[in-house]
Amino acid sequence: MQKKLVLGTAVAAVLAAGTFGAVSANASAPAAAPAAVVKADAGSDNLFRTNHLTIDAATDAAEAVLDAAEKENQRVSVAVVDRNGNTLVTLRGDGAGPQSYESAVKKAFTAVSWNAP
Template sequence: MKKASSRTRVVTGGAIVAALALGGFGAYSASATGEETAAAPAAAKVDAKNKNTTRSTHLTIEAATQAAKAAIEAAEKENQRVSVAVVDRNGNTIVTLRGDGAGPQSYE
């Protein structure tokens, strides 16, 4: 089996970092909307002193798709053929995109 060149590893790593950065930005943007229901602030105030609740944000499909597309575009600029998967904090796949010319093994 042929080892990947250092350039290939750097480009692939850069694409992954770009996807994660855009995914983080998307999660932050999604949580910064400030939209809450009327019951949520009241419930949060009640349990805030007891510290029985936690709040988490989730990456939207749109943000995950945008991050995956950005990673594929970055790889294409370096003439790399890759597949990109965006996962949530639990490792569950949200979006998977296979770039043009990427081999079937790159999906796995």
């Protein structure tokens, strides 16, 4: 589940990379920044477990996308959102257009809304 979450977020970050058109960048989040796990007492009747993307993992994913886009000579902004569509990290790459920041946030939200890979 944790692996899927980190991979899914990295894919969402790639989808969120926006400039004047769609930008293809292939990046994955490093294993060094895992999702955080919050857990109640094991003996509790109200046991719950939740995984969420840490800020460090989201930042690492966004930076990986920016690095991949730079290698492709693309000027992009990247937004990483959580499973609810809340923006965790937004990075504007060097030379990215002023519209790319807002576009990246909207694309990331749309990807989550449609449960896109």
